[in-house]
Amino acid sequence: xxxxxxxxxxxxxxxxxxxxxxxxxxxxxxxxxxxxxxxxxxxxxxxxxxxxxxxxxxxxxxxxxxxxxxxxxxxxxxxxxxxxxxxxxxxxxxxxxxxxxxxxxxxxxxxxxxxxxxxxxxxxx
Amino acid sequence: xxxxxxxxxxxxxxxxxxxxxxxxxxxxxxxxxxxxxxxxxxxxxxxxxxxxxxxxxxxxxxxxxxxxxxxxxxxxxxxxxxxxxxxxxxxxxxxxxxxxxxxxxxxxxxxxxxxxxxxxxxxxxxxxxxxxxxxxxxxxxxxxxxxxxxxxxxxxxxxxxxxxxxxxxxxxxxxxxxxxxxxxxxxxxxxxxxxxxxxxxxxxxxxxxxxxxxxxxxxxxxxxxxxxxxxxxxxxxxxxxxxxxxxxxxxxxxxxxxxxxxxxxxxxxxxxxxxxxxxxxxxxxxxxxxxxxxxxxxxxxxxxxxxxxxxxxxxxxxxxxxxxxxxxxxxxxxxxxxxxxxxxxxxxxxxxxxxxxxxxxxxxxxxxxxxxxxxxxxxxxxxxxxxxxxxxxxxxxxxxxxxxxxxxxxxxxxxxxxxxxxxxxxxxxxx
Numbered sequence: 259x260x261x262x263x264x265x266x267x268x269x270x271x272x273x274x275x276x277x278x279x280x281x282x283x284x285x286x287x288x289x290x291x292x293x294x295x296x297x298x299x300x301x302x303x304x305x306x307x308x309x310x311x312x313x314x315x316x317x318x319x320x321x322x323x324x325x326x327x328x329x330x331x332x333x334x335x336x337x338x339x340x341x342x343x344x345x346x347x348x349x350x351x352x353x354x355x356x357x358x359x360x361x362x363x364x365x366x367x368x369x370x371x372x373x374x375x376x377x378x379x380x381x382x383x
Numbered sequence: 384x385x386x387x388x389x390x391x392x393x394x395x396x397x398x399x400x401x402x403x404x405x406x407x408x409x410x411x412x413x414x415x416x417x418x419x420x421x422x423x424x425x426x427x428x429x430x431x432x433x434x435x436x437x438x439x440x441x442x443x444x445x446x447x448x449x450x451x452x453x454x455x456x457x458x459x460x461x462x463x464x465x466x467x468x469x470x471x472x473x474x475x476x477x478x479x480x481x482x483x484x485x486x487x488x489x490x491x492x493x494x495x496x497x498x499x500x501x502x503x504x505x506x507x508x509x510x511x512x513x514x515x516x517x518x519x520x521x522x523x524x525x526x527x528x529x530x531x532x533x534x535x536x537x538x539x540x541x542x543x544x545x546x547x548x549x550x551x552x553x554x555x556x557x558x559x560x561x562x563x564x565x566x567x568x569x570x571x572x573x574x575x576x577x578x579x580x581x582x583x584x585x586x587x588x589x590x591x592x593x594x595x596x597x598x599x600x601x602x603x604x605x606x607x608x609x610x611x612x613x614x615x616x617x618x619x620x621x622x623x624x625x626x627x628x629x630x631x632x633x634x635x636x637x638x639x640x641x642x643x644x645x646x647x648x649x650x651x652x653x654x655x656x657x658x659x660x661x662x663x664x665x666x667x668x669x670x671x672x673x674x675x676x677x678x679x680x681x682x683x684x685x686x687x688x689x690x691x692x693x694x695x696x697x698x699x700x701x702x703x704x705x706x707x708x709x710x711x712x713x714x715x716x717x718x719x720x721x722x723x724x725x726x727x728x729x730x731x732x733x734x735x736x737x738x739x740x741x742x743x744x745x746x747x748x749x750x751x752x753x754x755x756x757x758x759x760x761x762x763x764x765x766x767x768x769x770x771x772x773x774x775x776x777x778x779x780x781x782x783x784x785x786x787x788x789x790x791x792x793x794x795x796x797x798x799x800x801x802x803x804x805x806x807x808x809x810x811x812x813x814x
Contacts, residue, residue, distance in 0.1 A: 269532050271561040275539035278554065282547075313528055340535075362535040365542040 260286040261376050264305035266296040266322060267340065268314050276309065279365055280372060293317030297325055300332060307375055312341040312350065320353050327354040336375045390434075391425035392487060397441050398423070411440035431746040454744065456486050456493050458711040458789065463500035465792035465807045479807050508593065526576040533568040540565065594629035596714070598637060599704060601625060607705050608686045611650045614642045637703075641684065644677050653681050662690065664752050664774050665734050675734070675754040679774045691749075691775035693724055697768060707775040709747035713790040720801040721787040724773035727753035731769060737785045738778055743795035743808060750778035 263280055267273040268291045277287045288303060290296035293314055300308070308326065312319040319339060326332045339355040340363070341347050347358055357371055398408055409419040413436060421427040422437075429437070464477040478485075486493045517523065540562045544555065601621065602609075609618065622634045648671060660666050662682055668675040676694075683692035683705050691707025704712045712718070726735040735753045740746065755771035788794025795808045 269536055271536040271565055272532065272539060274557070274561060275536065275543055278543060278558075279539070313532075361531045362538045365539055365546070368539075 260284060261307070262286045262288070262303070262305040263307045263309060263372065264296065264299060264303075265289045265309045266291075266293065266314065266319075267309070267311040268292060269311070272311075275365075276368065279369060283369055283372075285372070285376075293319075293322040293325075296322060300326065301329075304331065305335070307372065308335060308337045309372070310337055310339050310355075312339055312346050320349060323350065323353045323355060338371060338375060390429060391423050391427075392484075394437060394441070395423035397443055401441060403441070408437070408440045412436040434746075453486050453490070454709060455706075455711065456490065456497065457482050458793070459497040459500075459714075460486065460493055461793040461808065462714060462789075463497060466500065466504070468807055522579060523576075526572060526579060529572040530569065530576060533565045533572055536565040537562060537569060594627055594633050595702075595704075597625055597627060597630035598633045601630075601634060602637075602705070606686070608684055609638070609641050610686070611645045614638065614645050641680070644680050647677055648673055648681055654685075657682075657685075662688075662776055664754070674756065676756060676770065676772050679752075679754070679772045682774060689777055692772060693718070693722075693775070694770060694772045695724060695728060696770060697728070699725060699728065702770075707749060707777070709744050710741055710749055710775050711744070711789045716790055717803075718790055719788040719794065720803070721785065721799070722773060723751045723753040724771050727755040727773070728769060728771040729755075731755040731757045731771075738780065738782055739787050740784045742786050742788050748778045748780075748784060750776045750780070752776070 263285050265273060265276055265280075265287055267276065267289070270291070273289050273291070277289060280287045288299055288305070290299050293316055296310075310319050310322060314322065317325075323337060323339070326335060326337060336356050337354070338357045338359060339347075339350045340359050340361055341350060347360075350358065357375060359368055359371060398405070405419055405423070406416040409416040412419070412433065414433060418427065419437075422429055422433075460477075460482050461479060464479050464482070468476070540558050544550065544558050544562065550558075618634075618638050622631050622638070625631045625634055652671075656667055656671055660670055664675050664678045664682060667673075667682075668678045671678065679692060682688065683690050689708055691710055691712070692703065692705045693701055693712060694703040695701050699717065701712070701718060706712045718724075723735040723737045723739070727733070732755070737751050738748055739751045740748050751773050753771060753773040755769055758768045758770070759765055760768065786796050788796055788799070791799075791803045791805075792807060794802075794806050796802075796806075
C-alpha cells in the first residue's frame, strides 16, 4: 500500500505542485489548508509523514506541531517543516520538527528529503 | 582639592609668556621658588589658596587655568574612554590619567577623538534602529513572506513543467495558469517591497543623533536663549531644519513650554524681580506667586546667564540638560545619584539645596537648587507624573561642600557611598 503524506499548506499553488510531485513519486497525498482541519484529518486518516508550512492562517505551524507532538498517537510521527526564515527554524526545532525545507525549495530536494524520511531508498534520477 | 596635571604646565606657560622669573612670581605669591618649580613641572599639587595667590601674582583669572572649552573636552574624552574601555585591548587602553596632557598639547586631535566617538555612537544607534526594523517590522516581514511564497510556487511549478517529460495536457495547462498567477503575485510583492524600502524613512529618520541631543545642539547654537519676541514670532522655521521627526516634536514641545512660561512671567517683569531679589529661584517664585519650575526655566534661559539647568522625569531620566561651566553633564545614561535633583524628585514641593563641587573639576563650586512637582494629567485616579528641576548657579560662599560627580564611570570621588560602578579615573579623596 502506498505510503501516506499529509500536506498542510495554505498556498494552493505550492500545495498543488507538491501534491503532484509526491503523487507521481508513488505516494498518497492528502491536503489541508489550515491547522484545525489538518488535526482532524490526522486522526481520521493517520499519515506516515507530515509536511507542515510554518506560516499558516489561524493556527500557526508551530501550534500545529505542538498539538501533533502532544498527542501520544502522533508523538513520533516524522514532520518536515517548510520555513522561510532562519530564526523560525530554531523555534520549530525546539517544538519537535524532524527536518526543514527552506522556501524556495527545489523539487528534487523535497522529493529526496521525503524519501529519506519515509525510509525509502534514494532512486536514481 | 588637587588641581589637574594641566595646571602646572599652564602656569609655567603663562609665566614665561608674561616674561616673569620663577623667583619673582614665587616671592609675590609667598612661596619658595623651588616649590613653584615643582608645581610648574606638575610634581606638586596646588591648594586653592596657593593657586589664588599664583593667579594674582601672574595677574590672570584663576579659572582660565583650568576651565573653559578644555574642561569640556577633557570630560568628553574621559566619557569616550569609559565607553570604549570594555572593547579596548589591554595594550590599547587610553591613558585616562594623562588626558589633560593630550588636550593641552593636541587640542585638535582631542576634539577629533571626541567627534569620532560621537559619530561612532550615532552609527551604533542607526544600526540598532535598522536592525530593529529588519527584525520586527511587520510590514517588511509580511512582504518578504509574500515574496518567498510566490517564489516557491513559481519555482516548484516551473520545475514540474520543465522536468516532467510526459506531462498530461490538462496538468500542463493548470500549471501554466498557476505559473502566470504566481508570477503576477511575485511582481506585485516585489513592487510593494521596493516601495516600502524607498519610502521617506531614510537613515536620518532612524536616529543618527538622539532626538534630545539634536534639540540640545540647536539650543546650544542659540546660547540656550529664546527671547520673548522670538517666541511670539514663532520658531517653526528653525525647527524645520532639525533632522528627525522626533527632534522636531521635542523642539516644538520645548517652545510651547517656553511660550507658556513667558506668558506667566514676561521678560520685563522677570528681569525687574530678578534685579531686586537676585537669582534665587525659590525667593523669586514666592515673590511672583509662580511655580519654582517656571522660574528656574526662566533663569536658565536668560541672555548672558551662566546658570545651568537639568530636569528629569519620575524615572530619573534627564529630559533637559543645559550645562554650567565646571559642571559637566552626562551626555547619555544615568547621572550622579548624589545630585540634589534626585533628592527633590523623591520629595516633591520641598526645596533641596546644596553647595556642590564636581569631583576632579578643580575647586569650582556651585549652588544647586532643586524642586519637584507632581502632575495628574488624567485626574487623581490616573498615573502621577513627577518633574524635578535643578538650577546650577556659580557659588563663592564658604561652608560644607558636597562632592558629586557627572556619572559614575568618569567620576573621581574615591569614597562614594552611592557608587554604582567603578570609575575609569584614579580615585581621589574627598576634602
